[in-house]
Amino acid sequence: MASGTPPIQHTLFPHAQMRSGQLDFYNDARAAAHEGKILLANAPTGIGKTAASLSGALESALMAGRKVVFLTHRNSHHIQAMIESRAINEKRKAELSVLRPECPSLRIIDKISKHRMCLLRAQDPSDDSPYLRCEIANCRHSRPKPSVPISLLENPISASESVQRSLLEEYCAHYAALAAVRDADIIVCDYSYLFDAQIQGMFRTRLGRALQDCDVIIDEAHNLPDRIMDINAREMDEKTLKNASRALSEARKLAADSPEMLAQISLLHSYLKNTLSPSVKLLVGESGAAKEEKRLTRQQLSLFLPATFAQQILENPLFDGETLSTLLYDTIDFLRAESSKPGEGGRMDIDGLASLAELAEFLNSSEKAASGDPAYGAFLRSSEDRMLFRIRIALFDPSIISQQIFSDVHSAVLMSGTLIGKKGLCDLLGIDGARTLGIEEGAYLSPFDAKRQRVRICNWVSSRQRERTDASRLKVMAAIIDEAARACAPHSLAIFYPSYEYLRMVKDNLVLSGFRHETEMRGERHPLVEERKIRIESRTFEDKPIAFHGVVGGSYSEGMDFRNNPFKLIIIAGFPFPKPDARHDAYEGYLKGKFKSDSRAQELASILPAAIKSVQAIGRGIRKGEEYCYCLLIDDRFANYIDYFQPSFRGKIELLAATEKKKIWEDIYAFMAQMDAAKEG
Ligand code: SF4
Structure with missing residues (x-):
């Protein structure tokens, strides 16, 4: 904890116990809010990021009359933020009434996209125009009755619950939520409300407060530079x-x-x-x-x-x-x-x-x-x-949008289970180094048992462009996957490839008999993703294991949690450097000019994104403490860039030399047997 932060007097943490890493994170989030810092939090899966960051920031924010803006782009994280915020209201009534006696209940607003909160769309789901009526002309629902936002603030509900209620009470859930933002203590919404040049002005007006009076929490912050570039294209x-x-x-x-x-x-x-x-x-x-x-x-x-x-x-x-x-x-x-x-x-x-x-x-x-x-x-x-x-x-430069935001906000927490390369992230986002907290590389303690995850690198093959068109090299890649899958059976496995083209080329060379295959399609999005997820979950207990084929950075390698996670083996078949196309070359060229360094540009544009995506994909294997997973990284370049992985993770990685090909089968088989025996026992 930073030295100027007062000791905890009225914790708003809504659960009975804090895990060790979670306590450290909570203390740092408190310190950031008290001292007006930008915290860079590498917080592993399962640590309880949402509860720790919200309760840590709220104590100081409530006392000073500031708001907490929680930014996330995942539906599941909206739900989690609402669950934790409501839990604070229920479990910390006494503390809230000491911190703010005149209004002891937290006022929470959940805001998802305008299209998904539009009453007209909810009434007519078949309307698939990309535009909404109020974007062009007046809609009679754009000015909700004052009683609606008041009721949302007094009895906080999720955005989807508000949409359901709007159908009965005939109000626009989008404008009702925006009208309530001014008096809310916590606003849960998408990155775009602060980082889209087109709508940030509207949102800042709705806040009714300068950003100096806001503490911002950014979930999955490793994505922020890419998301800013994307939403502003x-x-x-x-x-x-x-x-x-x-x-x-x-x-x-x-x-x-x-x-x-x-x-x-x-x-x-x-x-x-x-x-x-x-x-x-x-x-x-x-x-x-x-x-x-x-x-x-x-x-x-x-x-x-x-x-x-x-x-x-x-x-x-x-x-x-x-x-x-x-x-x-x-x-x-x-x-x-x-x-x-x-x-x-x-x-x-x-x-x-x-x-x-x-x-x-x-x-x-x-x-x-x-x-x-x-x-x-x-x-x-x-x-x-x-x-x-x-x-x-x-x-090409997200800092054009974000530098001013990070300079204006009272404090910020940038959190992710893969917040590696923090200095690079600050450079890309234009964050002033003097305001940062937790800039040194390292992560909070994971709640998971390190022995339940094994990571190995096969370094006698790669997915370099020249090897992709070499039939014999493709066969070597496919043979390693086949061997690993045989050792893993009857458990399911997920294979993530650097691109759809490479997925198809390697898959054509695979045998993988005895598995049900599920293959991600290019550009696969909701609702197809949801359908496939349900199908995979429903097959978890069937006799045939699943071989899932997807791409690193696709819809399944990040942020996808399966109920009864079936995957006990995760394979990354190739180091996922970004595709060397015109746009990527131009981006890297821009960074070269900005940082006056070829190696820095390559690190920020290519190496770090590939390392982060790899760690995200590996993370699909263990989402809960009782799960276990073997991770096989097939590409010699994983060994070259091991220093870019989280320090806690680096220690787990071992190289398999070409002379140890036989060891793949033995190592995976032994790991599965050991974990299964422990489960039985
Ligand atoms: S005002 Fe609301 S209900 Fe009307 S078109 Fe806009 S989003 Fe839809």
């Missing part, structure tokens, strides 16, 4: 241009009584139809981006620059100094207002108006990339016939 495709052009054509009717707006809309429509769309088509045709994504040059991007648009409107003093995106925003505001007027006659098509907004956002970002800002890059991918395309404006 902007995309445009052929549908965006088509729908936006159609929307502007329709919009002229709404502007009939406003000559200036009519002129503006006509000019935008003409520019989109006659200049921008043909230019983009030409760009797509010439790019050769059908097989793989291509980076667009500044020259190619110049068609999105304000100067290009200005050439079209130089003759028109009305638009002097305007950029295309600002004119689009202005037009959208006008159309929203017109669409919201009573009567159906003037209503705009939702998808068309939303495409205009998407185009405006895209152009706003593309102007940064086109003007040479190195933190942005534009990438194009198209279909073989060039009819379908997508242009993505990527952000």
Whole structure:
């Protein structure tokens, strides 16, 4: 504990006992909140992160009248945060009434995505438009009655419970939750509320408080740099241009009584139809981006620059100094207002108006990339016939968004079971080293028995690009997996590969007889993931074991907990370096420039992400104390990068030399026999 933190007087920890590592984490979370620090917490699975971080931060926050914002992107973690928050209310009534006698109950708000909290969507689940009515025009549910947020604060319920209740009481669960944020003590929500440039302003206004009055807890924080880059990327495709052009054509009717707006809309429509769309088509045709994504040059991007648009409107003093995106925003505001007027006659098509907004956002970002800002890059991918395309404006520097947030908040806890490379994480996020706590590498004590996990590296084969196309090397990889699976049977195993292509190539060479195969598909998401999970869980006790094939960093290698976890052997078939494509090369190139070091850039862009993903996948093996797992890492590069794994984990890893091939079978068989015997005993 840091020296300035007062001793515990009124603990809000909601359970009878704290595990040893959990107590250390709780003390550090308290210290961070008391002293306004940024805690980097490498907290292993099973330690009880949510209870420790929430109760640790709350004590100081409540006394000082601050809020706790708990950020997570996983549904299961929303549920856990709500369970722990409600447990504090139930089990720590006496302590709460001492800390805040005037309002001894915690006011908790759970906020999931707008789409999932929309009343209209809940009433009509078949509506699959990507846009919601209130994003385009007025929705009568956007101003909930004051009694609704008050009731949510007085009797905290989860976001999904609120949606169920909204169907009976006819209120919008999204806006009701936002209206309650101002008076909430704890807000559980997605990263995007603080880290999406488009919505953070709205959320900060809703908070009714400066970020200096907030303690922020970030769950699964190892993901934060990638998530920030992802949620702040902007995309445009052929549908965006088509729908936006159609929307502007329709919009002229709404502007009939406003000559200036009519002129503006006509000019935008003409520019989109006659200049921008043909230019983009030409760009797509010439790019050769059908097989793989291509980076667009500044020259190619110049068609999105304000100067290009200005050439079209130089003759028109009305638009002097305007950029295309600002004119689009202005037009959208006008159309929203017109669409919201009573009567159906003037209503705009939702998808068309939303495409205009998407185009405006895209152009706003593309102007940064086109003007040479190195933190942005534009990438194009198209279909073989060039009819379908997508242009993505990527952000390479998450600190552009996060540096100010971490400088503004009163305190923060960045926690994860794989928070390795903490210094690198701070560099990527722009966190001031002087404010950090727990920056040294190391983890809190795991509650799991180290003997129940064995980790071995096979270092006589790899998944390097040159070995992927070598049939004999693929056979060696497959033979090791077959051998390991035989030793593990009748238990189930999960094999994680660095990519879908490599999964297919190795799987084609496997024998793996006697197993039921489950294979993750590219881009597999909810509800398919949920269906497969249920299928795997329901087969756990059947006679045939499961061989699950997935990719490292896919939907199953992170954050997936199986009831009665069937996997006793986890194999990572290849060191999961990111795919060396145009976007990755550009990202690493940006980091080289920023940190003036090739090796630092490679470490941050390639090695650390691969190490974190590997540890996440290995972690699927043990989610509870009574479970056990053998982990086989097949690639000599695991041995090269052992120093990037958590210190506690490094100690468990042993190398299997090529001369010990036979030992794989013996070692796995002996481990399973020992664990099974202990279970029986
Ligand atoms: S206001 Fe609420 S109910 Fe109406 S469209 Fe928006 S999210 Fe849906």
